[in-house]
Structures are given as structure tokens and as C-alpha cells.
Amino acid sequence: MTPLIIPVFLPHLGCREHCLFCNQRTTAKKVPSPQSVGKFIEASLHHFPSHQGEREKQVAFYGGSFTAMSLEDQVSYLKEVQPFLSSDRIDSIRLSTRPDALNEETLATLKEYGVKTVEVGAQSMLDEVLILSKRGHDAKDSASAILRLKNWGFEVGVHLMIGLPGDTCDYFLWSLDQMIDLKPHFVRIHPTLVLQGASLEELWKSGGYSPLTIDEAVEWLKKGILKLERASIPVARIGLQPAKELEKHLLAGPFHPALHQLVDSAIFYDMAEYLLRNDPDGSKPVFISHPKDLSNLKGQRNENILRLKNRFKLSDIFIFSSREVVRGGLVLQTRGREVWIDRKSFD
Ligand code: SF4
Known part of the structure; x- marks a missing residue:
């Protein structure tokens, strides 16, 4: 059963890099302070439907690179969730981060403060694609982060992207094979979109980048999903959640509010x-x-x-x-x- 998630969005917090496709740096509004997190969780819990009582409840720190913040800053956010964990009103914490910001000291801290799930932004396992996307880490960082997280007993999710500069369908499927060997607990796949305020906007405007069409994205994803299903690795999500903010900044690319359904229909x-x-x-x-x-x-x-x-x-x-x-x-x-x-x- 999928958990009920209370998402705390921390845009661009901890990020040292400005990844080519990301517009969080330019569109980030106010970042919630650690002190505001408790109130937000309390308010969100009141909105949860009562009949969902059996489902696991997780507070999720999304956006930015949580573990690339100083340990002190990470702890200041994690501390705010502790009263909810000790009163059993929240079951665990999840967060998303970069693969090169997960050293042993950080992992020990995450364990200590009740983090259960870590979602690693690997995006591709091709170094060439990662360099063109200005990720600032390589495929080895992702492999090593996933293995270390698993050794520490975390639930590990992986984010991959399709259609980044330099990417091809074969590269994407090869990246998936590398991921399948590492056996993460789940995978999310997002098509690359051209968003206003991202560096990719300039490249696209100058003709140096063409996004995938919806049909191409469906073709790549169809092959990828079947591969993951055969390996019994769940696909947590395909494509970004439709949201006003996203649609406001969307310039080009294969965005569809029901992309997963398009892919499933294509498979059938x-x-x-x-x-x-x-x-x-x-x-x-x-x-x-x-x-x-x-x-x-x-x-x-x-x-x-x-x-x-x-x-x-x-x-x-x-x-x-x-x-x-x-x-x-x-x-x-x-x-x-x-x-x-x-x-x-x-x-
Ligand atoms: S993609 Fe992630 S790591 Fe890169 S700048 Fe955006 S939030 Fe930071």
C-alpha cells in the first residue's frame, strides 16, 4: 500500500549545482523554515481522510538536495518531525537528494532521526549525459550511494530522466539495466521538460536541444517499464505530477497529465x-x-x-x-x- 505523504518542499536548498533542466533556483519562492515544519505537519494531518488510518504516514522532504545541506541544517528540519514520530502520528520520513551527498556520517544521522526512504536523483547512468546535464556527479556516485543506502537498511528509490541532452533510447535502457543490477526498491522516471528559468531554456531557444515528443517518450517508457516489471522493480511514478506551477513554467517537452496511462495503453x-x-x-x-x-x-x-x-x-x-x-x-x-x-x- 502506498504511503500517505506530507510533502515539505525545500526548493534548491543544499544545491551546489544548477542542473541544466532544473528551474528551482529561479522559481523558488519562500523556503519553509525548520520552525514552520511542525505547524505544517499538524495542519496536513487534519486534512488526511480518517478511513486511511491503516496507511503508513510519511513526511517527505522534497526539492533541493537535502543531504547536501550542512548536517546541522538537516538535523534542524528532522528534529521538527520527532514529536510526531514518537507519538506515532507519523510513521517515518522520506527525502530526496543527490547521490554524491550521502557520506557515512550523513547516513548515520538520517537513521538516527527516523528516515526510512531515500530517493536518489541518478537521472542517467551515462557519464556523458550527466556531464551535458551539468549534474556534477557521475554514474559511479549513484551506484555507490544506492549500495551504501541499502547496506544501512534504507528503502531506496531512484529517479531517472529520459530525453536529457545526449540521451538516446538505448542509453536509457542501458541505464535501466545498471539500475536493475543495483536492485533499488522503486524507480521514478521523468521525461525532460523545458522549463522557464532553467538553463535548458537557453539551449532549446538556440536550437541546441530538442525535447522528445510525447510519442517518443511513450515509446522509450514502454520498453523501460516492461524491463522493470520483468525485474519486479515497482515504478512509483512516470512523469511529473500535474500542477499549476509546472504548467505555468512549461515551455516544451513531453508533458501529459496521464503519461503512465498512455504508456500502459501503448503496451496493451x-x-x-x-x-x-x-x-x-x-x-x-x-x-x-x-x-x-x-x-x-x-x-x-x-x-x-x-x-x-x-x-x-x-x-x-x-x-x-x-x-x-x-x-x-x-x-x-x-x-x-x-x-x-x-x-x-x-x-
Ligand atoms: S535538479 Fe536537484 S540537485 Fe539539480 S539544481 Fe535542481 S534541485 Fe538541485
């Missing part, structure tokens, strides 16, 4: 296309999926059905759902035949 299209292609009797095909996969099978505004009809010159395709089909599975019934495929075994 490919599975259906594969089954039909391999079925010579597919004149009146019937597809059956798990009820929770039905909308992905149909695609947004029935796009998958229309594409399949066009592709195979079919007058009708029948779609049903059944709980007897496993999540991620797809059954094709044609005259006298039934074949099925599972997205985990689909490549």
Missing part, C-alpha cells in the same frame, strides 16, 4: 497487435482483460480499438473483462481458438 496495443498478427483466423476477434486493465486495452477515446481495426481491416473487435484474467494479461478468442499473453513475458 502492442500485445493485442501481436496476438492478432499471429492469429490467421482473427476475423471476429474477442479480447478479454482483467477489469482494471480494460481502459488501457481500449486506449484513450478507444484509440487502440480504432488502430487495431484499421491495421487488420476488421469491421468489429469485441472487448470484455473478466476477473479470471490476471492483471496484465490479455486473452484473444477467435473461432475455436483461445490464446493469451502476459505483459511481463512480452518483449
Whole structure:
């Protein structure tokens, strides 16, 4: 069950670098002080729905590079959460940070103050891509941070990006392979967006950078997600959360409020296309999926059905759902035949 998160956003705090794609330095409004954190948590707890009582509650320090702040500053924020932890009103803390700011002393402090989850901004495992993105760390830093965090018993999440300068689909898939070997507990993948105020804005305006299209992003993500599913590594999120602030600063790039759903629909299209292609009797095909996969099978505004009809010159395709089909599975019934495929075994 995913935890309920109280996000405390600390824009650009601790950052020594100005990563090419990041606009936190220029758009950061007021950074919450450590003293304001307790009040914020208290107010947020009142807004949590009461029936969610069983779910883990986490305070999350997002934005900036938490562990790149001085140890004293980190502790001043972490201390504010301690009364909530000791009264069991909050279960644990999570934070996001850079891979090169996680030394042993910092890890010991995070453990001491109840941090459970650390999300590491690796972005890519290609040094060439990291240099072009002005990250200021290399792939070895990310690998070593993930292994050390796991040794200390933290839950480890990894952030990767697609479409950074110098990136290709093969590089992204190679980065994922490196990550899969390191076995993080979950992965988030964000497409690179051109945001007002980021250094990438200048590069894009001068013609030195072209963002991925939505179709390209879906293509890369489709391959990436299947890879992670086969390795049983959960994908916590694809794409940035739609927010007014983000949309206000968005200049270009593959932003879509339901990107994950687009990717899932594309996977189901490919599975259906594969089954039909391999079925010579597919004149009146019937597809059956798990009820929770039905909308992905149909695609947004029935796009998958229309594409399949066009592709195979079919007058009708029948779609049903059944709980007897496993999540991620797809059954094709044609005259006298039934074949099925599972997205985990689909490549
Ligand atoms: S991407 Fe992260 S590390 Fe880089 S400047 Fe932005 S907040 Fe700081």
C-alpha cells in the first residue's frame, strides 16, 4: 500500500549545482523554515481522510538536495518531525537528494532521526549525459550511494530522466539495466521538460536541444517499464505530477497529465497487435482483460480499438473483462481458438 505523504518542499536548498533542466533556483519562492515544519505537519494531518488510518504516514522532504545541506541544517528540519514520530502520528520520513551527498556520517544521522526512504536523483547512468546535464556527479556516485543506502537498511528509490541532452533510447535502457543490477526498491522516471528559468531554456531557444515528443517518450517508457516489471522493480511514478506551477513554467517537452496511462495503453496495443498478427483466423476477434486493465486495452477515446481495426481491416473487435484474467494479461478468442499473453513475458 502506498504511503500517505506530507510533502515539505525545500526548493534548491543544499544545491551546489544548477542542473541544466532544473528551474528551482529561479522559481523558488519562500523556503519553509525548520520552525514552520511542525505547524505544517499538524495542519496536513487534519486534512488526511480518517478511513486511511491503516496507511503508513510519511513526511517527505522534497526539492533541493537535502543531504547536501550542512548536517546541522538537516538535523534542524528532522528534529521538527520527532514529536510526531514518537507519538506515532507519523510513521517515518522520506527525502530526496543527490547521490554524491550521502557520506557515512550523513547516513548515520538520517537513521538516527527516523528516515526510512531515500530517493536518489541518478537521472542517467551515462557519464556523458550527466556531464551535458551539468549534474556534477557521475554514474559511479549513484551506484555507490544506492549500495551504501541499502547496506544501512534504507528503502531506496531512484529517479531517472529520459530525453536529457545526449540521451538516446538505448542509453536509457542501458541505464535501466545498471539500475536493475543495483536492485533499488522503486524507480521514478521523468521525461525532460523545458522549463522557464532553467538553463535548458537557453539551449532549446538556440536550437541546441530538442525535447522528445510525447510519442517518443511513450515509446522509450514502454520498453523501460516492461524491463522493470520483468525485474519486479515497482515504478512509483512516470512523469511529473500535474500542477499549476509546472504548467505555468512549461515551455516544451513531453508533458501529459496521464503519461503512465498512455504508456500502459501503448503496451496493451502492442500485445493485442501481436496476438492478432499471429492469429490467421482473427476475423471476429474477442479480447478479454482483467477489469482494471480494460481502459488501457481500449486506449484513450478507444484509440487502440480504432488502430487495431484499421491495421487488420476488421469491421468489429469485441472487448470484455473478466476477473479470471490476471492483471496484465490479455486473452484473444477467435473461432475455436483461445490464446493469451502476459505483459511481463512480452518483449
Ligand atoms: S535538479 Fe536537484 S540537485 Fe539539480 S539544481 Fe535542481 S534541485 Fe538541485
